[in-house]
Amino acid sequence: MLIDTLHLLLTGYIQESSTYSLPFEKRTAWLIAAVMILLIIGSLIGKLLERSSEERLNSAVVRSFNQRIRSWWLMCAILIAGLVIGQAGTVVLFGMIAFWALREFITMTPTRRGDHRALFWVLIIFTPMQFVLVGLNDDGKIFKFLLPIIAALFVPMRIALANDEKRYLERSAKILIGILICVYALSFAPALLYLEIFDSAGKPWSTGDALSANKGLLFFFVLITQLNDVMQFGWGKLIGRNLIADRINTSRTVEGVIAAAASSALLGALFSWVTPFTFWQSAIIAVVISLTGFAGGITMSAIKRDRGVKDFGTLLQGHAGILDRIDSLCFAAPVFYLITEFFFTG
Amino acid sequence: MQLTSRLLVAAAKIISGYTVRWKDSMPDNCQRIYFANHTSHLDALVLWAGLPPHLRQLTRPVAAKDYWEKGWLRRHVASAFNALLIDRREVKVHQSPVDLMIREMDDKYSLIIFPEGSRNNKEEMSRFKSGLYYLAKKRPDLELVPVYLDNMNRILPRGEVLPVPLLSNITIGAPIWLEQGESKQQFLSRARQSIIRLRDDEE
Numbered sequence: 001m002l003i004d005t006l007h008l009l010l011t012g013y014i015q016e017s018s019t020y021s022l023p024f025e026k027r028t029a030w031l032i033a034a035v036m037i038l039l040i041i042g043s044l045i046g047k048l049l050e051r052s053s054e055e056r057l058n059s060a061v062v063r064s065f066n067q068r069i070r071s072w073w074l075m076c077a078i079l080i081a082g083l084v085i086g087q088a089g090t091v092v093l094f095g096m097i098a099f100w101a102l103r104e105f106i107t108m109t110p111t112r113r114g115d116h117r118a119l120f121w122v123l124i125i126f127t128p129m130q131f132v133l134v135g136l137n138d139d140g141k142i143f144k145f146l147l148p149i150i151a152a153l154f155v156p157m158r159i160a161l162a163n164d165e166k167r168y169l170e171r172s173a174k175i176l177i178g179i180l181i182c183v184y185a186l187s188f189a190p191a192l193l194y195l196e197i198f199d200s201a202g203k204p205w206s207t208g209d210a211l212s213a214n215k216g217l218l219f220f221f222v223l224i225t226q227l228n229d230v231m232q233f234g235w236g237k238l239i240g241r242n243l244i245a246d247r248i249n250t251s252r253t254v255e256g257v258i259a260a261a262a263s264s265a266l267l268g269a270l271f272s273w274v275t276p277f278t279f280w281q282s283a284i285i286a287v288v289i290s291l292t293g294f295a296g297g298i299t300m301s302a303i304k305r306d307r308g309v310k311d312f313g314t315l316l317q318g319h320a321g322i323l324d325r326i327d328s329l330c331f332a333a334p335v336f337y338l339i340t341e342f343f344f345t346g
Numbered sequence: 347m348q349l350t351s352r353l354l355v356a357a358a359k360i361i362s363g364y365t366v367r368w369k370d371s372m373p374d375n376c377q378r379i380y381f382a383n384h385t386s387h388l389d390a391l392v393l394w395a396g397l398p399p400h401l402r403q404l405t406r407p408v409a410a411k412d413y414w415e416k417g418w419l420r421r422h423v424a425s426a427f428n429a430l431l432i433d434r435r436e437v438k439v440h441q442s443p444v445d446l447m448i449r450e451m452d453d454k455y456s457l458i459i460f461p462e463g464s465r466n467n468k469e470e471m472s473r474f475k476s477g478l479y480y481l482a483k484k485r486p487d488l489e490l491v492p493v494y495l496d497n498m499n500r501i502l503p504r505g506e507v508l509p510v511p512l513l514s515n516i517t518i519g520a521p522i523w524l525e526q527g528e529s530k531q532q533f534l535s536r537a538r539q540s541i542i543r544l545r546d547d548e549e
Contacts, residue, residue, distance in 0.1 A: 103363065107513040113503055119510045 028083070028216030031274045035076060035223060042069045071325055072226065079222060083215045087193045088135050090218070094190040095131030097322060101330075102127060102182040104323045108307050109174045114162030118155050122175060126151045127183050134187050137194040147184040152176055181299075182323070185330040188337040192218050195337075197276045198346040205276040205344070216274040221289065221336050223271070225328050228264045228290045229297070235259035249301040257294050264290035276344050285339060289332045296331030300324075350426035351402070358395035362388060362501050363513035366396040369544065370520035371491060373398050377456050378489040378521070380405070381478055383471050383541055384460035385499035387413070388509065393458050393493060394427050396516040406430045407458040408447060430457065444480040451485075461537065465504050471541065474534040482524035482533065489521035490537065494544035517544045 046066040078097075082090030106119060126147060133143035156172040193214045199205040206213050236256025244252050268286020272279050300323065358364070382393055390407035397405055411431040414424040424431060430450050432443045451457060459481075461474035482490055496515040502508075522540055524533055 103512055106510075107497065107500075111500065113499075116500075116503055116506055116510060119512075120508050123510055124508075 025213050025216055027274050028213070028219060031216055031219055031223070031271065032076075032080060035219075039069065039072060039076060042072070068230065075222070075226070075325070079219060083219070087190075090193060090215075091131050091135040091190040094186060095128060097326065098131070098183045098186045099123065099127050101186070101323045101326060102178055104321065105178040105182050106175070108304075108309060109178070111171060111174065112164060112166065114164030115159055115171055115175065117162065118158040118175060121158060122151070122155065122179055126179065130183055130187050131190070134191045134194070141191075143187060143191065147179055151179060155179075177303075181296075181327075181330050185334050186326065188333040189218065189221065189329065192221065192337055192340065195341055195345055197340065197344050199276040199344070200278050200281060202346065213276075217276070217340070220271055220274050221332070222329065224264055224268055224286050224289045225293045225332050227267060228260055228286075228293045229328050231263045232256050232260040232290075232294060232297070235263070245298065245302075248305055249298060252294070252298060252301075257291075260294075261287045261290040276340075285336070288339065289336055292332040292335045293328030296328040299331065300327035350422065354391065354423065354426055355395040355402075358388070358392050361509050361511050362392045362498065363511065364392055364396050364516050365513075366516045366518065368518050369547070371518055373401055374489075375401060375404055376489060377451065377453070377485075377487070378405075378491050379478070379481055380456065380458045380491050380493050380518070381461050381537065381541075382458070382493035382495050383545075384462045384465050385495070385504070386465060386502045388502045389460065389465075389495055389498055390429070390458055391423075391427065392498065392514065393495060393516060401456070402427075404454065405456045405458060406450070408432055408443075408460075410434050410464075444477050444484065447477075447481065448484055461534075471538060474538050476530060476534065478537055479524070479530045479533050486524060490523060491521045492519040492537065492540040492544060493517065494519070494541050496545070517547075519544045 046062070046069050049062045050066065078093050079090075082093045102123060106123070111119065130143060130146055133146055136142075155175050156168075159168065159172055159175075195206070195214065197205045197214065197217070233251060233256070236251055236253045239259060240251075240253030240256045242254045243250065244254055244257070264286040265283040268289070269279050269283040272282035275282055275285075277285060380393060382389060390409050394402060394405060394407050406428045407430070409424065409429045409431055411433045412435065414420050414429060414431055430447065432446065447457060447459075459478065461478045462472045463475045466472050478490070481488065494515075494517040496517070497512060498514055501510055501512050501514060519540060522537060528536075
């Protein structure tokens with residue numbers, strides 16, 4: 001009931017003020033406003049917890065909560081900046097994030113001297129090229145082919161040229177997993193901005209200049225993945241009993257994942273007014289985001305366990321550890337893109 | 347020159363993504379010898395850039411003349427970070443590198459040196475050359491500060507021209523001095539050990 005009224009109010013408002021020119025749509029502005037309010041509340045709670053943490057609460061949890069809030073402010077600022085600059089700006093910003101994430105990934109995985117030139121190709125040529133291709137937005141969507149085909153064949157070849165056979169397969173695999181997760185998968189997030197979307201009734205949804213409604217959809221996607229991360233952690237702490245893979249990760253529980261998926265469904269439905277999806281579609285898609293986000297988290301945990309680090313942030317002191325924040329985003333982005341492209345582009 | 351130095355610091359930060367950790371020591375403008383493991387041409391630049399700005403002006407990396415005097419760009423870069431260039435091939439009696447360093451240090455500058463001599467491409471550090479010992483002997487007032495540079499060999503290894511911009515760590519440890527009655531070999535191996543300890547602590 002409440003949702004419907006809100007939706008009615010909002011759509012009425014949007015139609016009324018359609019001449020108003022923002023770099024993004026009115027409903028995106030509403031979403032951003034809502035996120036800002038949430039973040040302000042979160043920051044205040046963090047401050048309060050910090051003050052009262054000495055006696056009652058686990059200060060490590062409070063610290064990580066505050067860290068998370070801070071990195072969300074940063075993420076939010078980046079997203080908004082990207083949205084204001086335009087599609088190309090968003091693509092560039094995501095490209096920089098991917099570059100930094102891959103840098104963390106490769107720093108953590110040992111490579112040999114012979115991999116140097118292959119790594120140069122990967123970091124300096126393929127990574128930027130991937131995002132250039134996303135931004136060029138040709139109809140054939142060539143960005144979908146560069147890394148999984150061209151780079152995946154090129155990298156093992158380049159390592160072979162270096163004339164060092166020790167642990168050859170392992171070294172090739174490390175670099176390929178790195179570009180697959182950090183660069184290729186993540187590039188599907190900004191690629192959302194270029195889809196010409198139709199809603200489930202078959203009406204064109206991406207309106208305005210340069211498909212500006214899509215910016216709201218991207219924001220929605222990032223919001224759900226991030227909230228889902230926290231809810232998985234939170235529900236796991238509250239009601240979690242059964243660990244999913246205790247040797248990989250000691251905080252992900254069956255109960256946490258299920259409860260988080262349910263809460264994500266609710267959130268997805270709540271925010272369906274910013275998407276081309278109906279109320280129920282939005283809820284289902286949020287569940288998919290939640291589960292793929294979990295897949296990203298657990299995969300990254302396994303990689304970290306293998307390397308014996310707890311999180312990428314502690315790998316190098318003072319660095320925020322971008323990879324820790326975007327692991328779920330990386331896994332959810334291609335799936336979310338695929339669903340949107342398959343069912344909602346007419 | 348100020349502009350070039352700033353650009354250099356920015357470039358060093360972008361290429362090597364270093365983080366600096368002062369472990370059991372603090373930035374100080376007393377005269378010091380920073381001695382570090384050497385695996386890459388970037389070592390001197392990155393360690394220098396990793397120091398706080400006021401110390402950067404007082405710290406001079408000691409570098410090989412044959413490398414840094416080749417070409418306009420390298421010369422310009424070397425003078426921007428105030429490098430003290432040493433000729434490795436022509437060591438004269440009254441112009442030994444140690445005398446030159448002591449003279450150039452005056453009572454103002456600190457130095458960055460790499461006691462392994464040339465860049466090392468093996469896993470373990472090579473043995474230290476004796477320059478550090480003679481510096482310690484002639485100037486017992488200097489603080490000898492061990493520095494461990496991590497990952498530089500992956501960013502720009504020996505024999506490569508193009509760097510791969512990974513992330514690196516600079517760990518700066520507690521100063522050591524030449525002990526009373528300590529032999530050259532003892533001292534040099536202790537100095538080498540102090541860097542190895544920084545590396546092991548990190549892992």
